Amino acid sequence: MKPSITPTLQMDNGKVEIKLTNVGKRFNREWIFRNFNYSFNTSKKYAITGPNGSGKSTLLQVIAGATMHNEGIIDYTIDHQKIEPEQHFKLISIAAPYLELIEEMTAKEILFFQSSFKPLLQSVSIADILETVGLQTATNKQLRYFSSGMKQRLKLAQAFFSNTPILLLDEPTTNLDTDGIELYQTLLNNYTKNRLVIISSNVKQEYDFCDEVISIQAYK
Numbered sequence: 001m002k003p004s005i006t007p008t009l010q011m012d013n014g015k016v017e018i019k020l021t022n023v024g025k026r027f028n029r030e031w032i033f034r035n036f037n038y039s040f041n042t043s044k045k046y047a048i049t050g051p052n053g054s055g056k057s058t059l060l061q062v063i064a065g066a067t068m069h070n071e072g073i074i075d076y077t078i079d080h081q082k083i084e085p086e087q088h089f090k091l092i093s094i095a096a097p098y099l100e101l102i103e104e105m106t107a108k109e110i111l112f113f114q115s116s117f118k119p120l121l122q123s124v125s126i127a128d129i130l131e132t133v134g135l136q137t138a139t140n141k142q143l144r145y146f147s148s149g150m151k152q153r154l155k156l157a158q159a160f161f162s163n164t165p166i167l168l169l170d171e172p173t174t175n176l177d178t179d180g181i182e183l184y185q186t187l188l189n190n191y192t193k194n195r196l197v198i199i200s201s202n203v204k205q206e207y208d209f210c211d212e213v214i215s216i217q218a219y220k
Contacts, residue, residue, distance in 0.1 A: 014079035016091065016165045016196050017041040018063060023072030025055070025062055032058050033219040036072070042165065045197040047207035050216035057096070057170050059216060060200040064094050064168050078165075093118070093162035095155040096170035103144040107135050107154055110143065111161075119163045121191075133157045133183060148175040156184065160191045167192060170200045181205070 017039060024034035032055035040046055040063075050056045061067040063074070065088045076083040076091065083091065102110060111126045120129070130136050133153040143151065152175045159167060173181050188197075188209060199207045207213070 015042055017075075017077045017080075018166070018196070019075045019077070020063070021073045021075075023062065023069050023074060025058055025067070025069050031220070033216055034071075036219045038214065040196055040198060042194060042196045044211035045192070045209065046199070047210040047213045048198065048200045048216055049202050049207070049213055051202065054216050056200045056202075056216045057098075060094075060096075060168055060170050060198065063198065064092055065089065066094075090118070091164055092166045092168060093159040093164040094168040094170070095152075095159035095172055096168075097152075097174045098170075099155060101143050101151060101154065104142060106138075106140050106142055107146075108139045110154065111157065114158055114162070120161050121163050124161060129157050129161050133187075134179070149177060149180055152176055153180060153183065156187060160187045165194070166196045166198075168198050168200075169206075171203070171206070172199065172201070173203065173206055 018041075019039045020036050023036040025032045026034075036059065048056045048059055058067060062069045065074075065085070076088055102113075105113065107130055108126055111120065111129060114120070115126075120126070124132070127136070127139070130139055133156060135150060135153055135157070138146065138150060143154070146154070152173075156172065159169065173184050176184065184206075197210075199210065201207050
């Protein structure tokens with residue numbers, strides 16, 4: 001057995017794989033999904049689709065480690081070397097409508113705060129990031145005064161510009177206008193190279209670039 005490693009957060013690191021074996025999740029006595037067997041790796045980009053309430057967001061949270069599964073095994077590896085569970089968070093960045101932002105912080109402060117425990121890409125500054133996502137004029141504005149679209153832009157910034165090899169996106173264009181959707185497409189084109197990308201969505205324009213589409217309905 002190969003030894004476990006502590007991941008180094010470099011965008012050119014080796015092959016990342018998330019392998020789910022017979023994974024299932026239930027709430028009370030109701031199974032949301034069951035017998036989910038799949039391997040995700042950096043050679044492809046993936047979409048998880050299904051009707052509202054079908055469990056696709058729950059599966060994404062299970063993959064992220066934010067929600068515990070009730071059965072099965074999830075293994076994270078880099079170049080076939082196992083990553084211990086307490087190290088998984090270093091590999092992952094996620095954007096989702098249900099993730100809360102600290103309302104008392106400004107856009108600049110929240111990115112600086114995040115960088116203290118999850119480094120940002122070295123090639124860009126916080127000012128560059130905020131300009132890229134169209135929030136340069138709101139740099140010092142508290143998030144409580146942000147519109148829902150501005151908050152979504154900031155969530156995308158947190159995810160795309162974190163120095164992580166795994167990018168998880170749940171309904172990524174929620175609350176975005178036409179310009180925001182174009183921004184999302186630009187971020188996909190420019191900041192997903194050599195990353196494992198998994199998108200939970202039933203909006204085709206959010207995932208039409210994906211190599212594989214997985215229906216959560218197949219695991220009921």
